[in-house]
Amino acid sequence: MTNFADVSDRLAEQAIELPSWAFGNSGTRFKVFAQPGVPRDPFEKIADAAQVHKYTALSPSVALHIPWDKVASYADLKKHAEDHGVALGTINSNTFQDDIYKLGSLTHSDAKTRQTAIDHHFECIDIMGETGSRDLKIWLADGTNYPGQDDMRGRQDRLTDSLQKIYERIGEGQRLVLEYKIFEPAFYHMDVPDWGTSYAQVAALGDRATVCLDTGHHAPSTNIEFIVMQLLRLGKLGSFDFNSRFYADDDLIVGAADPFQLFRIIVEVIRGGGYGSDGDTAFMLDQCHNIEDKIPGQIRSVLNVQEMTARALLVDRAALSAAQLAGDVLAAHGILMDAFYTDVRPMLASWREERGLPADPMAAYAESGYAASIIEGRVGGAQAGWGA
Numbered sequence: 001m002t003n004f005a006d007v008s009d010r011l012a013e014q015a016i017e018l019p020s021w022a023f024g025n026s027g028t029r030f031k032v033f034a035q036p037g038v039p040r041d042p043f044e045k046i047a048d049a050a051q052v053h054k055y056t057a058l059s060p061s062v063a064l065h066i067p068w069d070k071v072a073s074y075a076d077l078k079k080h081a082e083d084h085g086v087a088l089g090t091i092n093s094n095t096f097q098d099d100i101y102k103l104g105s106l107t108h109s110d111a112k113t114r115q116t117a118i119d120h121h122f123e124c125i126d127i128m129g130e131t132g133s134r135d136l137k138i139w140l141a142d143g144t145n146y147p148g149q150d151d152m153r154g155r156q157d158r159l160t161d162s163l164q165k166i167y168e169r170i171g172e173g174q175r176l177v178l179e180y181k182i183f184e185p186a187f188y189h190m191d192v193p194d195w196g197t198s199y200a201q202v203a204a205l206g207d208r209a210t211v212c213l214d215t216g217h218h219a220p221s222t223n224i225e226f227i228v229m230q231l232l233r234l235g236k237l238g239s240f241d242f243n244s245r246f247y248a249d250d251d252l253i254v255g256a257a258d259p260f261q262l263f264r265i266i267v268e269v270i271r272g273g274g275y276g277s278d279g280d281t282a283f284m285l286d287q288c289h290n291i292e293d294k295i296p297g298q299i300r301s302v303l304n305v306q307e308m309t310a311r312a313l314l315v316d317r318a319a320l321s322a323a324q325l326a327g328d329v330l331a332a333h334g335i336l337m338d339a340f341y342t343d344v345r346p347m348l349a350s351w352r353e354e355r356g357l358p359a360d361p362m363a364a365y366a367e368s369g370y371a372a373s374i375i376e377g378r379v380g381g382a383q384a385g386w387g388a
């Protein structure tokens with residue numbers, strides 16, 4: 001197997017973007033449990049996200065969701081982020097919470113409604129100019145609940161047209177990233193349900209349009225690493241939304257439900273040239289911490305990604321290729337499993353210490369007193385959550 005020492009520099013290339021919304025209150029359609037100390041505005045969300053980076057050096061940027069993270073001055077928010085040692089990252093659009101979008105946004109049959117949704121994306125692109133963000137990420141809730149409700153073909157054609165208009169505004173050095181999701185909130189059909197649809201749409205746009213793969217957005221038992229391989233092969237894997245799931249879009253801590261799947265995905269990212277300085281596939285989290293504390297929830301998540309990345313980097317590629325070419329099924333499988341079963345936690349603890357980081361970021365955060373300080377300090381105002 002590859003030595004840990006040989007991969008330690010590659011681990012330093014890791015950057016995992018955090019979602020601002022992971023720090024606000026969230027829940028299910030049954031209940032949102034408020035937590036004391038939760039941020040009341042985007043500035044406080046950034047401050048919390050910076051804590052994750054402080055203890056792990058893994059999360060140098062924070063994604064914003066518009067309008068949830070609307071502020072009077074994005075220059076001030078950018079400066080605030082930089083003062084806290086992080087940058088502002090992907091801008092996520094939101095056309096899933098306004099009444100006018102009940103029957104769709106970019107796919108809506110009414111041209112005025114479509115234009116309102118397109119204008120929202122123009123606003124997001126303007127914000128990207130101010131925040132210095134590279135990516136506009138689009139996830140659409142568009143779809144139908146009943147067979148016959150609307151013309152799926154017409155909706156797809158309108159989507160192409162709307163995306164084209166948005167893409168024309170995307171600047172040099174910026175990207176449009178289109179996320180897919182199999183179902184929810186629409187239950188009969190989604191207008192962007194799978195990677196193939198997302199790929200077809202972004203391929204028609206051009207080089208600066210790519211696909212976002214959210215690991216919670218597939219049917220159970222989908223071979224996600226195959227999709228990773230294919231999109232990288234096609235040069236279209238723009239980003240990941242990492243989270244884990246037992247059933248549907250559970251948005252649980254990355255690697256909690258199936259660490260082996262996370263390993264297999266990262267193996268393919270590395271194989272396909274999407275990791276670190278090899279490529280430009282962005283690693284992001286898209287999670288909600290409904291019952292656990294949010295900052296440690298995010299620390300745990302980035303550490304899980306780092307752990308599986310370390311194991312994936314340990315795969316002896318040369319030996320694996322040789323075994324594959326020789327048709328040695330069991331040897332090839334064994335080489336992969338040797339890396340997966342390696343407990344890299346002690347090595348990563350030393351790796352952190354060598355870089356002036358705490359060996360145990362979870363413990364260091366717990367001992368820091370930050371949680372008590374935000375509970376004490378953030379009184380009054382309205383806590384952030386979905387829709388705020």
Ligand code: RM4
Nearest residue numbers: 092139179214241249286
């Ligand atoms: C969606 C999708 C998007 C995220 C929203 C909050 O299910 O995963 O990426 O922005 O949720």
Ligand code: MN
Nearest residue numbers: 179214241286
């Ligand atoms: Mn997502």
